[in-house]
Amino acid sequence: MNKLETEVIYSVNYNPWFNMALEEYLLHQVEENKIILYLWQNENTVVIGRNQNAWQACCCTCLERDGGNLARRLSGGGAVYHDLGNQNFTFITRLENFNKEKQLAVILDAVKELGIEAELTQDDEFFCQNKKFAGNAYYFSAEAAYHHGSILVNTNMKRLNNHLSVAPDKLYAKGIERARDKVINLGDVKEGITVEDIQQSIIASFYDKYGEAEKSPTYVDPELKEEVCDLYRKYASWEWRFGKTPDFDMTFETRFSWGRIELGLKLEEGRIADTSIYSDAMNVHLIKEVEEALRGCTLNLTAMYHALEELVEYYGEEEKIMELAEWLRERDL
Numbered sequence: 001m002n003k004l005e006t007e008v009i010y011s012v013n014y015n016p017w018f019n020m021a022l023e024e025y026l027l028h029q030v031e032e033n034k035i036i037l038y039l040w041q042n043e044n045t046v047v048i049g050r051n052q053n054a055w056q057a058c059c060c061t062c063l064e065r066d067g068g069n070l071a072r073r074l075s076g077g078g079a080v081y082h083d084l085g086n087q088n089f090t091f092i093t094r095l096e097n098f099n100k101e102k103q104l105a106v107i108l109d110a111v112k113e114l115g116i117e118a119e120l121t122q123d124d125e126f127f128c129q130n131k132k133f134a135g136n137a138y139y140f141s142a143e144a145a146y147h148h149g150s151i152l153v154n155t156n157m158k159r160l161n162n163h164l165s166v167a168p169d170k171l172y173a174k175g176i177e178r179a180r181d182k183v184i185n186l187g188d189v190k191e192g193i194t195v196e197d198i199q200q201s202i203i204a205s206f207y208d209k210y211g212e213a214e215k216s217p218t219y220v221d222p223e224l225k226e227e228v229c230d231l232y233r234k235y236a237s238w239e240w241r242f243g244k245t246p247d248f249d250m251t252f253e254t255r256f257s258w259g260r261i262e263l264g265l266k267l268e269e270g271r272i273a274d275t276s277i278y279s280d281a282m283n284v285h286l287i288k289e290v291e292e293a294l295r296g297c298t299l300n301l302t303a304m305y306h307a308l309e310e311l312v313e314y315y316g317e318e319e320k321i322m323e324l325a326e327w328l329r330e331r332d333l
Helices: 016-029 061-063 100-113 159-164 170-174 195-210 221-238 284-294 302-316 319-329
Strands: 005-011 036-042 045-048 067-071 080-082 086-094 125-129 131-140 144-152 218-220 250-255 259-268 269-278
Touching: 005 086, 016 036, 016 045, 016 067, 016 086, 016 144, 036 045, 036 100, 036 319, 067 170, 080 159, 086 100, 086 195, 100 125, 100 131, 100 144, 100 195, 131 284, 144 259, 250 319, 269 284, 284 302, 302 319
Parallel strands: 005 036, 005 218, 045 067
Antiparallel strands: 036 086, 045 080, 086 144, 125 131, 131 144, 250 259, 259 269
16 A cells, blocks of 8 residues: 555534535545545534434424534444543545554554553443443445544533433443543643644554654634535434434334334335335444335335344344344334
């Protein structure tokens, strides 16, 4: 692999819909043989995963009362809280240059360089003192990909706890009582550390692993909004953030080791006319494939099971799909 050209881009806008629109814009525009480190912050925002149910993942009334914003990202996974006490990062590159391990090492080494004993778990989460201070999520388009995450530095934990909803089954599985009980600010680990300290350490680590950029970091202000206005309107829209929620005739919920599933079925004349799956699973494409596989099936456990079996043949992910199929076969229809 040839040495990649590097670029660092800052957003100086704290609006989540602008920042996520810019993130997607950069994904579509990234050049071959290039990797972008995009640094950004959102003010008082809950960001939910691509397939999550907004009302279950976020205390929307509380968020609105506190003047906050709800945003939905392209990648999968669960809900997170952003404010100016945390630092968001995104690595953006073409598929052939995507290197998750190297990208994760940029963040891990940046934190360690500040004198903090951090570790990376098998679930791609960053921990310190047995508590999580950053997570990661991924999105792949036909030609490019991004890897993003959020680092807690001096985040308002009271608001984080108030604005995030944690499902009872997840609480039970994790053995925790509140969202804040499993996370930690790096500011509580090392006194005096700032978001700017994290920013500069990430950039230094990025350059160390990928090479110095030929130009200084680019600061992007709202003037660029004209170039991403269509994407901005998408991210700000009610339809994207909350989504259509039809009155389903049947709803099933469960949690697997790889994510929570809420399956809604709309029925017409004994067939599944429409489906919708809410999930915090990381693989957003898998969720959409399962929806499509079940749509049009007769409301018959055997037919639904076979539809998912066929999905395995061309999509893969056999363990997850068949675990879902077995769970459906045990439902009482």
